[in-house]
Amino acid sequence: MTIAFTQPNSIGAFLRAEPARLAEWGARRRGHLIAFCIVMIVIGAGSYGVAMGSWRNAKQALFTGIKLPLAILLTTLGNGILNGMLAPLLGLNITFRQSLAAVLMSFATTAIVLGALSPVAWFIVWNTPPLTAGTTLTAAEYAFLQLTLAVFVALAGVIGNLQLLPLLREWAGSAAIARNVLLAWLAGNLFLGSQICWVLRPFIWEANRPVEFIGQDSFHGSFFETVFAAAHRLLFSS
DSSP states (O other), X not given: OOOOOOOOXXXXXXXXXXXXXXXXXXXXXXXXXXXXXXXXXXXXXXXXXXXXXXXXXXXXXXXXXXXXHHHHHHHHHHHHHHXXXXXXXXXXXXXXXXXXXXXXXXXXXXXXXXXHHHHHHHHHHHTSOOTTTXXXXXXXHHHHHHHHHHHXXXXXXXXXXXXXXXXXXXXXXXXXXXXXXXXXXXXXXXXHHHXXXXXXXXXXXXXXXXXXXXXXXXTSSOHHHHHHHHHHHHHHOO
């Protein structure tokens, strides 16, 4: 069946993820696709970042609203290159341009999901006591806030990648190859994305420090270490 080319100018059409249409979008050098995905990332991830940062103040909300889309775009660029190298090793022969387009589309979906979760994130932020009042850095409430906001981002990322599965099946002609490629891409997104997020700090990891766009200790510590510490406080705090 031949599907006439149409630009991804509808969020509903984009989220339906019809394999033939996604393949056509990914195979063509179309400025509209790039622009649409970038706009979705800026709006969706930006609104979620603003909701996260509003726990502290307006300045933090502004910084986080900028840094989260920036982290996603940098991860897109890095993973577009990495995934283009991984795919042939797993049996899927695609070009770097197709890989980058696929990653960009998956992160656009991720950002749309984050935008939909923004009211929920804002509700959680609104109901978490400020750090200067009843919440300390070791409090279970603070750990719950950190973990919930991070889990929402991880969930949105998984949904965005799963949207690519029908497209990968069509490209590979094999469900097994498509599954292996998707798992490898998910792992790459996790490790590269978490490291970029750790450097840019769009999450609330240093609530006792002054509000900064890039902190002095951005290259110290680990994203996973901080997540495990928050989980430990939440589970074992008295």
